Amino acid sequence: MKLRTWFLAPGALVMVGLFFLPLLIVLAYSFLSRGAYGGVLLPWTIDSYARIFDSLYLAILWRSVWIAAVSTALCLLLAFPLALYISRAGARKTLLLNLVMLPFWTSFLIRTYAWMFLLRDTGLINTVLQGLHVIHEPLPLLFNTGAVILGLVYGYLPFMVLPLYATLEKLDPALLDAAADLGASPVVAVWRVVVPISKPGMMAGCLLVFIPCLGAYLTPDLMGGGKTVMIGNLVQNQFTTSRDWPFGAAISLLLMGMVLLVMRVLGDKGEELL
């Protein structure tokens, strides 16, 4: 065997054993019938897939897509100026980049709880606002869709900033001089030159944010208080309380299909742009 084959082997073994085979198991489960206390039974059936078209589940799918889309869009809006600023920050670049990545030093779960402590009725924000007599009743900041989007934007913003920074950092500053020289104001120069050139970075960032947002489980569960159900929560529910493994498996595969579709669409566009 060639040396390169040996290099490939450990990774390939992990992928086959821990990803591909379990995926096949999930695929098999999705075509079986549910057992009374969980698990799966024969006969083979496509019932689980048929049930997805129930309006209740379609609504959850739709909600997941738009929450993920809105969160991605917000991340892009916030990250672009930030990444542009960092890429032009000279000697402070490293410091600023480290600050962007600083949240990763703490578990996502703990950071989500921290947000809950800030946002809940007796949390910091409501307490301060009430103490200042700005409001009399606590604002409903937590356990709604807005809180879920906030949590997702907060959690995935670095994944948008980093690829954007990577493209913007490579942008030749002479291009901005050239745009100004040809009569473009700074805003027009950014819109006509920087934005189009950084499209590959935006595509990468959008993929990196949209995909985990679409399958988000922790954030809607904690920040949404179980009221904003997304696909991830639905899957979790099927394998626990509902004890419907085949249906859970079918939704998991559906989620995977949706992600592949998004990657395909954005990926093709990205290639066109390049």
Add this chain to the structure above:
Amino acid sequence: MNGVSFAIGHGEFFSLVGPSGCGKTTTLRLIAGFEEPTSGQLLLDGHSVEGLPAYQRDVSTVFQNYALFPHLTVAQNVAFGLERRGRPQNEITDKVGRALELVHLSGKEARLPNQISGGERQRVALARSLVLEPKVLLLDEPLSALDAKLRKEMRHELKNLQRRTGIAFLFVTHDQEEALSLSDRVAIMNLGSLEQLGTPQEVYRTPKTRFVAEFLGNVNWLRGAGVRPEAVRVSRAACEGASAAVVEAQTFLGNCVHLRTKLEDGSACTAEMAQQECDFQAGERVYLSWNTADEFRVP
């Protein structure tokens, strides 16, 4: 930078030349509006452009590495400035077509910058600026990214373009040959200040400082005066006013030969001559002479 003052005439080809770090590119960036001077005045057509941002100045720059927009086609690059000025679409199409014709790029409109050669990119950059008919075209070492052969070709083309368009060119280069061969007038800069300003003939033949003399070409410093090697005549026969010298070596330079000699007072003198005329041997005794009109003195 200090004490840099000059005026460029309408339709003039003006060069700023000097070693790297002499302030020539900074001067250009000040005029373009990319940098602000701490003091001093900048007039364009008699009006101060102080505080006017780059995008409102009626000058245009051809950048060293062209700075073409990689996501736009050749035609879109050239149209960029006209679009920013809000010109009507038919006028833009018309002017872009003519500008590309001017730089011999018709037929390449739909190419992207990475699909054309370095020389072609240079032309796109020229067209992109010229199409705006700026009061002054600023060229920042525009030929330095091209290979030697292309560089010579583009020189002629630049000169031609300047004559045909009648736009004033401010050409920044570290290459004295480029500056001398292209310009109506040349400004030589060193260490942030202006050393001398004049026609190529003036600055080459009567340099005012030692730096200018040596930057623009080879110089023999003999008895306090400078003489260019090509002005030195070498003969075997002694004649009126000639200095005796001994041949040390000769260097073949392709189009000519440099004959290195040593005068009796120990100073070195190089003479330039055609290869056919050079039959001198090392160690041979020769006589050097030159016209006093070819001599120059510097402080």
